[in-house]
Amino acid sequence: MSESYIAVDWGSTHLRAWLYRDGQCVDSLQFPCGVGRLEEQTAREAFDKYIEPWRKPGGVPVVMAGMIGSDAGWQPVPYLACPVSLHELSVQLYEVAPQVWIVPGLKTSRNVMRGEETQLLGAMQLAPASCYVLPGTHSKCVRVVNGAVSHFSTAMTGELHHVLMNHSLIGKGLPEQRDDNVAFQAGLQRGLDTPPLVNQLFEARATRVLGELPSESVSDWLSGLLIGAEVAAMERAGNVTLVGGKALCRRYRQAFEKAGITADEIAGDAAFQQGIRSILDARR
Structure with missing residues (x-):
């Protein structure tokens, strides 16, 4: 396989892609047309519009990961069952068009992931560890044993924050929110101290109504509460x-520091692109 290829991270909300020629990234794109936002067009039509022009001439190979492989995407791609070595990804690619592949996701008996497996493969090469945390809408905590993913869990931290701020009494009638690290730290400590959330969520409203939390700082307090509770409930093995x-990882690092846990960091895009590169290298 040539040194020219296209790496695609196609999730629920965004399509992101990077064009490589002779091993160097020469162009990139990002559009808000994830598989949940395709509206009247199909995934194939979006691909033909945004990605296909990069392939001419010569049909540059394309490897895609994320929700594009779900039943809402281009084609449902089977999950690989854990425990599994991520080196299996290169031999389990699903071809949906000539020289266009989708990376399979991973599953356990009660959990699934799509897209993070490619980030994990890159992260394991760039920053070997026994425990990885991938913050986001649906945060993942992944345990690695002898180079294989043995187990992972999912916390709907980002989605829960969005829903509560936009569709619940907590966020109703609030002014524009501002960055407030003091409020974030207060929420973080509350979440770490009392990870069961059911009885703590309403405090995001009560403390504001009682004048203890500025109306403009509810979002950061709630973010701290949710992240703190997530970190407190994690099953970890060694350092993280x-x-x-960068911004979201900074928040999680503060949570780990408060919990007395050492946390390293690697950029998600760098990990993803290294993962795609590793998959292609293994196919040569």
């Missing part, structure tokens, strides 16, 4: 390596 965006 965070894989994700």
Whole structure:
């Protein structure tokens, strides 16, 4: 396989892609047309519009990961059952068009992931660890044993924050929110101290109504509460390596520091692109 290829991270909300020629990234794109936002067009039509022009001439190989492999995407791609070595990804690619492949996701008896497995493969090469945390809408905590993913859990931290701020009494009638690290730290400590959330969530409203929390800081307090509760409930093995965006990883690092846990960090995009590169290298 040539040194020219296209890496695609196609999730629920966004399509992101990187074009490599001679092993170097020469172009990238991002559009808000994830599989949950395709509206009247199909995934194949979106691919032909945004990705296909990069392939000409010569049909540059494409490897895609994420929700594009779900039943809401281009084609449902089977999950690989854990425990599993991520080196299996390169031999289990699902071809949906000539020289266009989708990476399979991973599953346990009660959990699934799509897209994070590719980030994990890259992270394991760039920053070897026994426990990875991938913050996001649906955060993952992944345990690695002897180079294989043995188990992972999912916390709907990001989605829960969005729902509560936009569709519940907690966020109703609030002014524009501002960054407030003091409020975030207070929520973080509350979440770490009392990880069962059912009886703590309403405090995001009560403390504001009682004048103890500024109306503009509810979002950060709630973010701290949810992240703290997630970290407190994690089943970890050894030190942690965070894989994700800089701003969100910073919040999780604060949570781990408060919990007395050492956490390293690697950029999610760097891990993803290394994962795609590793998959292609293994197929040569």
